Amino acid sequence: KINKDIQETLFYKQDYYKNEQEIRFYFKRRNVNAYANKVPSFLFLKIDSAKFIKEIVFSPFMKYMNVKKLTDKLVGDYIYLKGKIKHSRIQI
Secondary structure, three states: OOOHHHHHHHHOOOHHHOOOOOOOOOOOOOOHHHHOOOOOHHHOOOOOHHHHOOOEEEOOOOOHHHHHHHHHHHHHHOHHHOOOEEEOOOOO
16 A cells, blocks of 8 residues: 555655665565556656666665565576675665
């Protein structure tokens, strides 16, 4: 369910990080097509991700094992991501 809190999390950036050029993604466990009519259309992008993605940086607040599992899954599904995924070490 997309609500105000999630939208703020996705699209609000603290002043300290304003210089970063990034795209944030929110992953859902359920089939996103079932919710397509409830989610704003600007959240769906058709892209050639192999050309578009320079790197993926996971939040420093994610647990290492979750980062590892997600990294393994992404690289397994999209080999071009190998070496492009890291876990942020920013200390806040």
